[in-house]
Amino acid sequence: MYHYTDFDDAFLKERNAQFRAQVERRIDGSLTEDEFKPLRLMNGLYLQLHAYMLRVAIPYGTLNSRQMDTLAMIADKWDKGYGHFTTRQNIQYNWPELRDVPDMLDALAAVNMHAIQTSGNTIRNVTADHFAGAAADEVADPRPVAELIRQWSTDHPEFQFLPRKFKVAVTGAKADRAVIKAHDIGLRIVKRDAEIGYEVVIGGGLGRTPMIGKVLYDFVSSEDLLPTLEAIVSVYNLLGRRDNKYKARIKITVHENGIEDIRARVDARYALIRDQFTGVDQQMLARIEADFAQPSFRKADVTPFHNTYQHDPLFRSWADTNLAAHRNPDYAIVSISLKAHGKTPGDATSRQMRLMAQIAKRYGHDELRISHEQNVILPHVHKGDLPSVYYALKAEGLGTANIGLISDIIACPGMDYCALATARSIPIAQEIATRFDELKLEHEVGPLKIKISGCINACGHHHVGHIGILGLDRAGVENYQITLGGDGTEDAAIGERAGPGFSAEEIIPAVERIVLAYLDLRNDPAEEFLQTFRRLGLAPFKAALYPEAPAQKVRENAA
Amino acid sequence: MPKPFTPKVITANALLEGDVIYLADNGWTRQLAQAEVFTDEAHADLRMIEAAAQTGEVVGVYLADVTLEGSTPVPTHFREDFRARGPSNYAHGKQEQF
Ligand code: HEM
Ligand code: SF4
Numbered sequence: 103m104y105h106y107t108d109f110d111d112a113f114l115k116e117r118n119a120q121f122r123a124q125v126e127r128r129i130d131g132s133l134t135e136d137e138f139k140p141l142r143l144m145n146g147l148y149l150q151l152h153a154y155m156l157r158v159a160i161p162y163g164t165l166n167s168r169q170m171d172t173l174a175m176i177a178d179k180w181d182k183g184y185g186h187f188t189t190r191q192n193i194q195y196n197w198p199e200l201r202d203v204p205d206m207l208d209a210l211a212a213v214n215m216h217a218i219q220t221s222g223n224t225i226r227n228v229t230a231d232h233f234a235g236a237a238a239d240e241v242a243d244p245r246p247v248a249e250l251i252r253q254w255s256t257d258h259p260e261f262q263f264l265p266r267k268f269k270v271a272v273t274g275a276k277a278d279r280a281v282i283k284a285h286d287i288g289l290r291i292v293k294r295d296a297e298i299g300y301e302v303v304i305g306g307g308l309g310r311t312p313m314i315g316k317v318l319y320d321f322v323s324s325e326d327l328l329p330t331l332e333a334i335v336s337v338y339n340l341l342g343r344r345d346n347k348y349k350a351r352i353k354i355t356v357h358e359n360g361i362e363d364i365r366a367r368v369d370a371r372y373a374l375i376r377d378q379f380t381g382v383d384q385q386m387l388a389r390i391e392a393d394f395a396q397p398s399f400r401k402a403d404v405t406p407f408h409n410t411y412q413h414d415p416l417f418r419s420w421a422d423t424n425l426a427a428h429r430n431p432d433y434a435i436v437s438i439s440l441k442a443h444g445k446t447p448g449d450a451t452s453r454q455m456r457l458m459a460q461i462a463k464r465y466g467h468d469e470l471r472i473s474h475e476q477n478v479i480l481p482h483v484h485k486g487d488l489p490s491v492y493y494a495l496k497a498e499g500l501g502t503a504n505i506g507l508i509s510d511i512i513a514c515p516g517m518d519y520c521a522l523a524t525a526r527s528i529p530i531a532q533e534i535a536t537r538f539d540e541l542k543l544e545h546e547v548g549p550l551k552i553k554i555s556g557c558i559n560a561c562g563h564h565h566v567g568h569i570g571i572l573g574l575d576r577a578g579v580e581n582y583q584i585t586l587g588g589d590g591t592e593d594a595a596i597g598e599r600a601g602p603g604f605s606a607e608e609i610i611p612a613v614e615r616i617v618l619a620y621l622d623l624r625n626d627p628a629e630e631f632l633q634t635f636r637r638l639g640l641a642p643f644k645a646a647l648y649p650e651a652p653a654q655k656v657r658e659n660a661a
Numbered sequence: 662m663p664k665p666f667t668p669k670v671i672t673a674n675a676l677l678e679g680d681v682i683y684l685a686d687n688g689w690t691r692q693l694a695q696a697e698v699f700t701d702e703a704h705a706d707l708r709m710i711e712a713a714a715q716t717g718e719v720v721g722v723y724l725a726d727v728t729l730e731g732s733t734p735v736p737t738h739f740r741e742d743f744r745a746r747g748p749s750n751y752a753h754g755k756q757e758q759f
Contacts (some may be wrong), residue, residue: 129677131717152747152754153679182753197754199678276724444748516670517740517750525742528750 103166103469104249104393106214113257114211116219116274121145122204129201146217147203150521153333156195157220158201158210162230162248162272163191163472165215167459170470172213174455180206186453187440187448189512189563190269190472196519218256223264224337225255229271229278232473235394236435236481238427241300242291244274246391247327250383254328260336265342266350268584269307276592281474283315283594284308284566286352287334292321299323304334304364305356308560312596313353316361316367324387326372328515329379333371339365346514396465399430402486412465417492417547420503423489428481435465436480437473438495439502439510443539444532447513448476456630458499465491473534474563476513477505506549508617509535514564516556516573517580523556525580526606527574533610538617547617550631551590568591568632569616570597573608582609586616587635598640600647612647619646668727670696670734671712672744673719681744681755682719684712687742689719691755693745698727698734 121141128138135476146157158173165173173193177185180202181195188194198206210216221225228248228351235243252268255261271285282288288303299321306315322349339357349354356364398545408535426435438458441447450458458478462470465487471479483491495501504510514520516527531554538544553567557574564570570585581603588597604612617631623642624634635643670693671684682689683696690696699705705724713722725741727734736742747755 134716135676135698135720149674149679151744152681163727197679201677209676518750523740528748575740580739 103164103213104245104390111211112216114214114216118207118211121207121635125200125204130644136453142203142223142225143221143621144218145203145207146220147198148221150518150519151523152198154200154203155519156198156217157188157216158193158195158215159220159227160191160193160215160472161252162228162234162245163232164230164234164245165472166402166468167410167470169213169215169290170455170462171458173208174214174452174459176206176209177452177455178249179209183371184451185448186446187450187472187476187478189476189514189561190227191474192234192470193472194515196300196515196661205224208210216344221310223266223268225251225258225268225270226263228255229251229269229280229285229474231273231275232471232479233279233426233481234274234347234433234471235396235469236428236433237275237277238273238288238429239277239626240429241293242274242428243394244272244280244289244291246387246394247291247300247324249288249394250273250328250387251331251659253386254331254383262295263341264335265344266347268338268352270320272352278592278594279473281566281590281594282306283592284312284590286338288315289330294321297323300327301632302334305353306350306594307353308563308565310348310558310560312560312565313354313357314594314596315353316356317329317652318365320363325379325381325384326376326397327371328383329376329635330368332375332379333368336371336375340358341367346647373405374654389627390622397469398481399433399482400484401432402484402653404432404485407485407488410492411588414489414502416496416503417489420501421488423503423507423545423630424505430482432485434483434485436483436488436491438480439476439501439504440477440500441510441535442499442502443503443504443509443535445499445535446528447511447531450478454498454500455565457500459493460467461491477510486542504544506551507544508538508547508550508552509544510551511535511596512551512553514555514562516554520556520561522559523573524558524575525556525582527556527562527573527631529552530571530573530582530606530609534613537610537614541614543617546627547621548627550617550620551615557593565596567597568593570634571613574603576603580606584609584616585611586640587632589628590634600640600644602648615646615649616643618660621644666702666705667700667733668699668722668729669724670727671699671705671708672714672723672725672741676720677720680719684708693736694733696727696734698729698732699724710711736743 249582277369290301303315466480511531513527513531555562566588583603
């Protein structure tokens with residue numbers, strides 16, 4: 103865990119005091135809304151459909167029990183007793199009142215947390231693999247470098263008014279659990295001979311024009327990383343389209359200029375600025391790395407795990423879906439599902455937050471992570487403790503065995519909260535989860551990712567869902583468009599549009615038809631949905647989706 | 662030909678709480694049912710100017726379409742329906758009052 107310095111503490115204090123004064127001046131009328139809005143957005147405060155919304159960064163998804171307890175306290179004291187975890191490793195509070203927000207920010211600062219750069223056209227919260235520091239397949243822990251990037255980018259004077267928001271994600275493993283190819287910059291830690299370096303991917307992004315990132319450099323050494331990042335963002339800052347906000351992301355810059363042209367410009371910029379990086383960043387990185395030292399793992403008996411696994415089928419089912427391989431064979435990585443069937447994906451009550459904090463403290467070396475899939479991770483749990491952990495979670499509605507399955511849906515807030523939404527997302531997720539729970543097909547179907555957004559901005563990652571659902575307003579009625587075959591992993595792909603959209607009543611049966619078609623079409627139960635889709639393409643799924651429509655009509659409507 | 666003026670209400674968010682509010686005969690209300698309904702365009706424009714000037718109390722003033730059921734305004738678009746009722750995922754926020 104990164105330890106704040108006196109500098110960090112003083113910086114947050116000063117920043118919060120500034121914002122407190124700005125809020126007071128807004129309330130007493132000395133600031134107009136036009137003057138105040140950019141100031142509140144610089145502190146993560148939005149005005150949404152029904153209330154303000156405060157977005158708090160959880161850098162690279164990492165937090166400890168004290169921080170989680172504070173998130174729970176804030177939910178109780180200044181919100182409605184819950185928080186919403188997002189795909190960008192943030193927590194959003196949906197109901198704060200304007201005059202309380204400075205107090206909320208002070209409470210966060212007391213545990214080294216803040217809402218800086220969670221909005222605006224700046225470098226946003228740096229995200230990372232939620233299994234960081236624990237995964238068996240990891241080359242190196244991505245969090246120290248993510249922290250270095252956070253320090254470099256926070257309040258960076260050149261990068262406060264970029265053409266558009268800018269998102270960086272880091273993974274330390276070959277398996278991409280950070281969706282790096284859908285980010286403005288995606289970094290993958292790689293090893294060349296014995297040297298650790300970075301593959302640099304740029305120009306990915308979802309939204310209106312979804313694109314998969316392209317490799318800019320296949321190996322950048324550790325000393326060259328920050329100068330390279332600085333060069334990339336500088337080039338984008340100059341070249342990025344400011345005339346049209348829909349064309350402002352770096353994905354468009356890369357698309358319009360070509361990756362070779364961008365590489366030449368980044369090289370030139372790098373040559374100019376390289377000397378400013380004197381190596382201090384490497385000293386800082388070394389200090390940060392020490393903060394992320396691995397916990398001292400316990401030696402203990404693992405037989406309680408095997409005994410419970412044999413005797414309790416519910417525990418077995420949970421263990422089979424919600425555990426991942428830890429680098430220490432006596433340990434496991436636990437994914438806690440925030441997707442209980444019928445509940446709002448990503449929401450946790452303050453009680454649940456406190457319980458997760460307690461469990462992390464008692465059984466998890468005091469570490470928690472937030473995943474981009476809106477779940478919570480306990481990265482280091484000794485196998486002998488897993489039964490205790492499971493029964494404790496289950497008692498608070500946190501024992502759902504569905505990680506990676508059909509009800510483990512990402513859903514953006516949609517029109518239940520979001521001012522930009524054109525349709526709802528959450529109720530669709532709730533209904534799909536409930537329906538497949540009733541059908542008792544979920545485990546039979548196996549790994550399948552459904553992702554839902556309530557507008558074209560694609561906060562719910564629908565383009566990279568195996569089944570993606572996009573809610574739209576069609577003549578004053580909610581309408582849902584399906585894409586199939588998206589993938590957010592190292593084999594990233596943008597889903598293909600299946601055809602005309604469905605009404606809110608039709609969308610659940612439509613998803614059911616796709617899933618039943620898959621069960622029919624798969625070679626055997628080991629062939630996952632995405633594999634079947636890749637083998638057969640869109641056609642058989644389209645036939646299942648539009649059984650009534652003659653082929654001709656489907657083509658016309660889709661055009 | 663200009664489009665005929667259809668019934669509307671004036672809506673905004675409250676500065677302090679962020680709540681959805683509507684302009685009523687005397688000040689702002691949180692209940693759509695109590696909102697003043699405009700059927701005359703010139704009158705609506707005038708009230709919009711008054712409402713938008715209250716920047717110390719409200720944020721983001723605009724006109725929203727409604728239809729009349731008896732004399733009660735009802736939203737014509739689902740977005741305004743959610744603004745009036747609160748989130749639909751479970752009963753909290755405004756839904757608790759219904
Ligand atoms: C409710 C308040 C929110 C607002 C106003 C908002 C706004 C936006 C906008 C305007 C974009 C498009 C930006 C562009 O392409 O230039 C966007 C994209 C995105 N947002 Fe949100 N969002 C909200 C909530 C969320 C939540 C809750 C999540 C996570 C669950 C999220 C994650 C993302 C992601 C992953 C993208 C698209 C990926 C990309 O191209 O970078 N946002 N959001
Ligand atoms: S995808 Fe659209 S509706 Fe959903 S949270 Fe993002 S901006 Fe709001």
